[in-house]
Amino acid sequence: MATSDAARNFASLAVHAGQEPDAATGAVIPPVHFSTTYAQDGIGGLRGGYEYGRAANPTRTALQTQLAAIEGGAHALSFASGLAAEDSLLRAVLRPGDEVLLGNDVYGGTYRLISRVLGDWGVQLRIVDMSDLDAVRAAVAERAPRILWVETPSNPLLRITDIAGLAAIGHAAGAVVVVDNTFATPALQRPLSLGADVVVHSTTKYLGGHSDVVGGAVVLNDDALAEKIGFLQFAVGAVSGPLDAWLTTRGIKTLAVRMQRHSENGLAVASFLEGHERVAKVYYPGLASHPGHELAARQMSGFGGIVSLALESGEAARRFAESTRLFTLAESLGGVESLVNYPDAMTHASVRGTEAAVPVEVVRLSVGIEDEADLLADLEQALKD
Numbered sequence: 001m002a003t004s005d006a007a008r009n010f011a012s013l014a015v016h017a018g019q020e021p022d023a024a025t026g027a028v029i030p031p032v033h034f035s036t037t038y039a040q041d042g043i044g045g046l047r048g049g050y051e052y053g054r055a056a057n058p059t060r061t062a063l064q065t066q067l068a069a070i071e072g073g074a075h076a077l078s079f080a081s082g083l084a085a086e087d088s089l090l091r092a093v094l095r096p097g098d099e100v101l102l103g104n105d106v107y108g109g110t111y112r113l114i115s116r117v118l119g120d121w122g123v124q125l126r127i128v129d130m131s132d133l134d135a136v137r138a139a140v141a142e143r144a145p146r147i148l149w150v151e152t153p154s155n156p157l158l159r160i161t162d163i164a165g166l167a168a169i170g171h172a173a174g175a176v177v178v179v180d181n182t183f184a185t186p187a188l189q190r191p192l193s194l195g196a197d198v199v200v201h202s203t204t205k206y207l208g209g210h211s212d213v214v215g216g217a218v219v220l221n222d223d224a225l226a227e228k229i230g231f232l233q234f235a236v237g238a239v240s241g242p243l244d245a246w247l248t249t250r251g252i253k254t255l256a257v258r259m260q261r262h263s264e265n266g267l268a269v270a271s272f273l274e275g276h277e278r279v280a281k282v283y284y285p286g287l288a289s290h291p292g293h294e295l296a297a298r299q300m301s302g303f304g305g306i307v308s309l310a311l312e313s314g315e316a317a318r319r320f321a322e323s324t325r326l327f328t329l330a331e332s333l334g335g336v337e338s339l340v341n342y343p344d345a346m347t348h349a350s351v352r353g354t355e356a357a358v359p360v361e362v363v364r365l366s367v368g369i370e371d372e373a374d375l376l377a378d379l380e381q382a383l384k385d
């Protein structure tokens, strides 16, 4: 007897959920549906519930089924970008006057979306170090936020937050607890199983995995909130296009093996940098020296491929970021190829001078799946410059 879908484990779900062979032809890879409209058998007589491409598309449905399965959620909604997903979630939950309590080194675009877009609609923002639960408790006691929003590991300083502890604090205050799981991915960490209410993703990163498709997703269990977000997906229309949805699905199928290799290479790179005389500090939860190491080891099943380091000065950090050859100087992360990013002037330029600013000495690496020795040799030569 075949194993029931619900009993399957992560790597199997990533390959198979939402990916049944095409009923009409037996094609093992379900076709990409480009049609924007669907024939009706009499007015309102829809064959598969499909009527118009913004409302629903079978390729997007397949991706959403796959996303829900890999995060262990009842509902998943996919969007044109990570920020589009965040926007729909925030607008579904918040009303003017509501406040978001945000981690202090979240993705710069999340900070910008809440402070500069939703701020004009009366949404308030407060920043706290989410990895310090006493600080979170104090902030919540001062004023109850509507949303607690955390990235763990965080971007780019790889701080680790206790998701179960945060969820307990948030729920006692009636807040919705959101985890941006872009860095860890469900291959390494399942926030819903730890008590979070909503997981958000930039699928542009590890889920897509090949730096060739922009997308985002929201995964959750709450039926009523899922319906509200689904309404915004339809009524605002920041949906994934069919080819984008299909590329993301294809990427997710190899997520388990990619994250394993990213984690191996990440640890090798972090250990190498930690032993290097020119490196002032290494931020990687897989290192025993990382303050969140034990918590990460409990809450995650691997430490991932993002490694940040601090050099002796901003000048040295910029020079290092411009000296690698195998690591390409570029924004973004999570692809099979290794990238180097200088947050202060690149990904986090929008939070420069704010309380979410990144120290000028810090460089962030997205360690790819290339050969380990080649990666270390490249870092060695860049550190000599």
Ligand SMILES: *Cc1c(COP(=O)(O)O)cnc(C)c1O
Binding pocket: 081, 082, 083, 084, 107, 109, 110, 151, 155, 180, 182, 183, 201, 202, 203, 204, 205, 214, 215, 216
């Ligand atoms: C990239 C990123 C986002 C934004 O996603 P887009 O797909 O670029 O809109 C949000 N959160 C994290 C952690 C990211 O890395």
